[in-house]
Amino acid sequence: MAAAKTTRVSPTAYATGYFWYRHGLSHAALATPQGRRIDGVFRAFAGATRKLSGFSLDALMLARHKGIDARLREAIDRGKVAQVIEIAAGLSPRGWSFTQRYGRRLRYLETDLPAMAATKRALLERAGSLSDRHRVVELDALADHGPDSLEAIAATLDPKLGTAIVTEGLMNYLDPPSARAVWQRIAATLARFPHGVYLSDVYFQERARHPAVLAFGALLSVFVKGRMYIHFDTPADVPRVMKAAGFARARAIKCESIAPAREYAKIRGGDAVRVLEAWT
Numbered sequence: 001m002a003a004a005k006t007t008r009v010s011p012t013a014y015a016t017g018y019f020w021y022r023h024g025l026s027h028a029a030l031a032t033p034q035g036r037r038i039d040g041v042f043r044a045f046a047g048a049t050r051k052l053s054g055f056s057l058d059a060l061m062l063a064r065h066k067g068i069d070a071r072l073r074e075a076i077d078r079g080k081v082a083q084v085i086e087i088a089a090g091l092s093p094r095g096w097s098f099t100q101r102y103g104r105r106l107r108y109l110e111t112d113l114p115a116m117a118a119t120k121r122a123l124l125e126r127a128g129s130l131s132d133r134h135r136v137v138e139l140d141a142l143a144d145h146g147p148d149s150l151e152a153i154a155a156t157l158d159p160k161l162g163t164a165i166v167t168e169g170l171m172n173y174l175d176p177p178s179a180r181a182v183w184q185r186i187a188a189t190l191a192r193f194p195h196g197v198y199l200s201d202v203y204f205q206e207r208a209r210h211p212a213v214l215a216f217g218a219l220l221s222v223f224v225k226g227r228m229y230i231h232f233d234t235p236a237d238v239p240r241v242m243k244a245a246g247f248a249r250a251r252a253i254k255c256e257s258i259a260p261a262r263e264y265a266k267i268r269g270g271d272a273v274r275v276l277e278a279w280t
């Protein structure tokens with residue numbers, strides 16, 4: 001089964017879920033005891049990294065999260081997007097915060113592998129967030145067809161409404177052929193809607209050679225018992241690679257040019273991530 005390749009990644013979602021909560025971005029229901037434990041380990045590591053090298057992993061996480069949020073809000077506010085599919089949502093607060101903000105103007109589908117989707121559904125039920133506009137469904141990003149494929153999940157949405165697909169903290173766990181296949185599936189899916197935008201965090205080889213990034217990647221690799229991958233050498237590669245995957249235009253937006261992410265992008269570490277935005 002395709003999903004078996006990446007289920008090992010799921011525990012990291014508890015840690016990021018707790019991280020978003022610790023930084024005041026989430027609902028208490030998404031802060032789990034497991035998350036607190038794993039976040040404690042990452043927090044100690046991030047503290048030591050900052051002291052030794054000045055590189056802030058917290059700034060990197062916050063820049064990426066706030067950067068994606070801001071670009072998604074912009075697409076919704078411009079009337080281009082009324083439906084969102086978040087792939088590998090984990091325990092991220094985005095579905096909760098966006099449905100709070102936009103109410104009936106937005107339909108939000110949170111998706112993840114079965115165990116994490118079940119956990120998220122139970123926690124969001126406790127938070128009182130779920131409705132016909134905000135659902136959690138099982139989706140395997142690596143599945144080409146079948147009930148848990150992106151194709152099948154997207155078919156449940158309104159084909160007349162502009163749609164966004166979001167991934168955060170997923171693509172670097174996928175090997176290059178798997179990543180390309182995921183982007184092709186996303187582009188093909190979005191092309192069926194009147195407007196389609198894909199948003200993700202993105203990193204570059206030129207910046208990823210920083211010892212702090214290498215060390216964090218090594219820590220994550222041990223934790224998930226698998227390798228991490230950087231898919232682009234430089235930001236200039238983004239349009240070419242994403243066009244080859246089926247998008248009409250794409251760019252890697254610096255977080256310092258996105259107002260809500262700017263304060264983090266100014267900190268060393270926060271400048272190592274950009275927001276990938278690709279339109280069909």
Ligand SMILES: C[S@@+](CC[C@H](N)C(=O)[O-])C[C@H]1O[C@@H](n2cnc3c(N)ncnc32)[C@H](O)[C@@H]1O
Binds near residue numbers: 088090112
């Ligand atoms: C690092 S977590 C990120 C969670 C969330 N996006 C965030 O930023 O807090 C990675 C997530 O990817 C999910 N995942 C791993 N493999 C997947 C796959 N093949 N399809 C869908 N989700 C997957 C995991 O279950 C986990 O929730």
